[in-house]
Amino acid sequence: MSSEAHAHAEETLALREQFDTAEQQKDASTLGMWIFLITEIMFFGGMFAAYTIYRSAYPTVFAVASSSLNVTIGAINTCVLLLSSFTMVMAVRAGQMGKRNMIIIFLILTLIFGCIFLGVKAYEWNEKYVEHHMPGQAAFHLEGTPLQGPAKIFFSLYFAMTGLHALHMVVGVGILLTLIVQTRAKKFSAEYFTPIDISGLYWHFVDVIWIFLFPLLYLIDRHLPK
Amino acid sequence: MQLPLFPEQASTISTEVDHLLYFLVAVSVFFTLLIFLAIFYFAIKYRRRSENEIPEHVHTGLTLEIVWTVIPFGLTMIMFTWGASIFFKESRPPDDSMQIYVVGKQWMWKLQHMEGQREINELHIPVGRPVRLTMTSEDVIHSFFVPAFRTKQDVVPGRYTTTWFEATKPGKYHLFCAEYCGTNHSGMIGWVYAMEPQDYQQWLSGAPKGTxxxxxxxxxxxxxxxxxxxxxxxxxxxxxxxxxxxxxxxxxxxxxxxxxxxxxxxxxxxxxxxxxxxxxxxxxxxxxxxxxxxxxxxxxxxxxxxxxxxxxxxxxxxxxxxxxxxxx
Amino acid sequence: MTTAVLQERTHYLNNGYGLKSWLLTKDHKRIAVLYFITISIFFALGGVFASLIRLELVTPAGDLVSSETYNKLFTMHGVIMVFFFLIPSVPATMGNFFLPMMIGARDLAFPKINLLSWYLLIAGGGFAIFAMMAGGVDTGWTFYTPYSTTYSNTYVIATALGIFIAGFSSILTGLNFIVTVHRMRAPGMTWFKMPLFVWANYATGVIQVLGTPVIAVTLVLVFCERVFHIGIFDPALGGDPVLFQHLFWFYSHPAVYIMVLPAMGVISELVSTFSRKPIFGYPFVAFSSVAIAVIGFLVWGHHLFVSGQSLYAGLVFSFLSYFVAIPSAIKVFNWTATLYKGSISYATPMLYAFGFIGLFTIGGLTGLFVAALGIDVHVTDTYFVIAHFHYVMVGGTVMAYLGGVHYWWPKMTGRMYPEGWAKLSALFIFVGFNLTFFPQFILGYLGMPRRYHAYPPEFQVLHVASTAGATVLAVGYILPAIYLAWSLRYGPVAGSNPWGATGLEWATPSPPPTHNFDRIPVVTHEAYDYTAVPQEVEVV
The missing domain is CATH 1.10.760.10 (Cytochrome c-like domain)
Known part of the structure; x- marks a missing residue:
């Protein structure tokens, strides 16, 4: 009986001792990541719910506050992130084919794009700080609206949502670094590249969150009457 | 030694709430007894008589499943409708209500009559006349609760909430803060004095101030x-x-x-x-x-x-x- | 079988003795034991707080502790009991131990993540305990804004952080269970052959995964508001304090089902084993777990009937709340019907199961009271609500938890507990529980508000009765701690299947070997088929 034989066999990365087949293990890992991503959706969902409620309560303030964000930089960052998703896909593809050098190249490219995104984000945050748009600053002031309270709410949500997103990016960068080291150590092969695969899922998810954040935070004043 | 087991009924709504309660208690007692007696009966009748006995197989009855799904559902719909109809009444103050403003703060109730009387932790009202409360809080969330009237409404900072009641019986009733509001929450209590209309008029005129x-x-x-x-x-x-x-x-x-x-x-x-x-x-x-x-x-x-x-x-x-x- | 046999055979308990072999273990059974020890400590701690609360309420004047202290006591009682005992209770201990065994798996799908979730609970608990040592927290376990964000000057952030971290423990456990049930079932173990305990834990996993992140983000917002004084919840800055309640209860109402669903799963196992009958209406009981998990997400607004939410929101939430009552009723009826023509044993676990069904019936029926809008306006935030949810959480979950602990004790430890003492303590708990909490229904309807440090003197008699009951209850809880510890060394050696039960976990020796099954079983029988009870395993 194969399962009995297996119970006493040495465990490998591709086949941990609790699984019967490598395929079962890969399925389990992928399902686990999907469920984790559902959790993440609910996590961001709470923020999106708060955003929706306050935006409908203070539509004009949100539009004014939104227009103070730098759309050009935001759009550039969106492109950078989309590019990083592309290179991530290529890394997974290289993993499927077992080409370690290609994996490393594409992971490093993804890493660079991710870092560019974070750098630009940091620049934007600093800009907000200089403009006194950061809630908690004593000198907080948003021009163009007398309602400073709701303006603070917008920027609180802005910082909370982009901050949470950036935190996920930082975690993603950590994962990429780990993957690069592991690939160099010849851990992955065409038979076993599950970590690259499910990290890809995670990276795309973080990307998709940004695709929602960008219009909601940067572009909402476009369709309001001036 | 005082041992009250049932709160006083002192508002128009209180008897209605209590009637619904009686219904719910009756349903609950019925089902609790049903379950308890069934358990006792089965446990004794079918107690294990030998270590190795295997009881005969009983097939699941679809009819039975439907019966004990549909009957409780019907009962709960009665409860829902009944409870909702009372809630409708509680939420709609009559047009001829007299107006009182309530401001809650840690840890006191401030009450203002249109005639200008201001009270702290005491509320004087006439019986037989609907009273509408418009309430807000200066700090945290409080809740205006008069058990004898079966009425309760949170008092939320930044907005007005309203409730109403009509006292039916002169007397002195507890006023509690029911939403936890900090250190002295249990001290945020007071009394509601329901008075005969003429006594109330007299009380109103007792402290002449501007309206x-x-x-x-x-x-x-x-x-x-x-x-x-x-x-x-x-x-x-x-x-x-x-x-x-x-x-x-x-x-x-x-x-x-x-x-x-x-x-x-x-x-x-x-x-x-x-x-x-x-x-x-x-x-x-x-x-x-x-x-x-x-x-x-x-x-x-x-x-x-x-x-x-x-x-x-x-x-x-x-x-x-x-x-x-x-x-x- | 003798004690010597227990020691000769290698099983999960004697497979390594060092601290490292426990703290770095990936074995779901050892992790379950770690959880068991951890949450027992939390339960004891929460129990101490509860005792102090009951002592304080003996007199109306509030003269034992100051009001600050009292407020901290009930807050910490709630925080510890809800987040660090009830939520992990059944899934993290018995679920962890038996879910893989019941479906014929060697371990959970992600053993390292399983260990990580234990460490997260420890870390979260560490923050919570730090908050208590440093000076406590006084917001109530519900953290209502703006009190928690602006007015309380206690350790709100540390406590919230503790709950936040413990939340991830819960999420990861749920995730692990879901994946394990989907991907790790033994050959032949179809969904409808799974024990109902597995169904219940699966449904719980769904709630954990979907609900917990929402409380996590809510706590993040509370944290931001407290630290940066932004106006998400503070009305003075344009925020909405009631929004907090919506977000909080969106998780915390389903969390009630996180606490009670696995307990219902335990009861299904107990009722079946000790009446030697398959659960009456198995598919109805199985699907009612899933129904509770789904509908449970739609009823949070019934905590806000007097919060100032709109009249129509109140109507909708009341209506939906009655829907969630039906699956629970179906379970109770089916358990009772299972007894019909059974072979009923009065072993301690079954006594707990009887206790559960009775108390949960009362807890559930009083849920109908608080779901009725007209009545809830009167009883919400009073002792009626306290009594209601203690009937569900303590009369329900804790009874099932203890029942499960006794039921699986021989499997987990290889030893039997002393039956006489166990029956006595079950009796103490049942009587003590009712004495403690039944008077609180009356108190609540009389109008005694919850979280009151001092109260009007006419409520004293009922409070004294409640405290008297609590002392009986306390004895009932202390007894098992003593005799279970005693049985670890002196209890009679249990066979592999002392109850004649049907689950796959009884097909392994007691205690089970590290990888559960030498040979992965092939399942051919339906669940609870008493013509195919696993035979005593001969140990060589």
């Missing part, structure tokens, strides 16, 4: 509101005559009903909903006027809805107070 709207009129001058809100509409801000209860057109489209919540919002954050045709010039009065002051102002603006504004009686004092208000 709420008179206090509001004075505040209106003190805060220099009248500089801009001129009764004939010639000022920089809209006239407030006849505004209460009307529908107001807003700048940027849309309308709002000028109720207590709107007037409160317009005083504390004026830029939120600006009247169409006017500039958002008005400064906020957050921090300059207390919740009780807002209530006074609302009471005054309400009287403007009924008759043209009275001329300010002491223009000199009003002007100096206005300058201090703006200089702070």
């Amino acid at each position: 709420l709207s008179q206090a509001g009129a004075k505040l209106f001058e003190d805060l220099a509101c009248s500089n801009c809100h001129k009764p004939d509409g010639s000022g920089r801000c809209p006239s407030l005559v006849g505004v209460f209860g009307s529908t107001v057109k807003l700048a940027g489209g849309g309308t709002v009903k000028a109720d207590e919540a709107y007037i409160r919002e317009s005083i504390l954050s004026p830029a939120a909903k600006v009247v169409s045709g006017y500039e958002p010039l008005m400064p906020t009065f957050q921090g300059q006027v207390t919740e009780e002051g807002v209530v006074d102002l609302i009471a005054y603006i309400k009287t403007l809805a009924e008759k043209p504004a009275e001329q300010p009686s002491q223009p000199g004092i009003a002007a100096s107070a206005a300058s201090t208000a703006t200089n702070r």
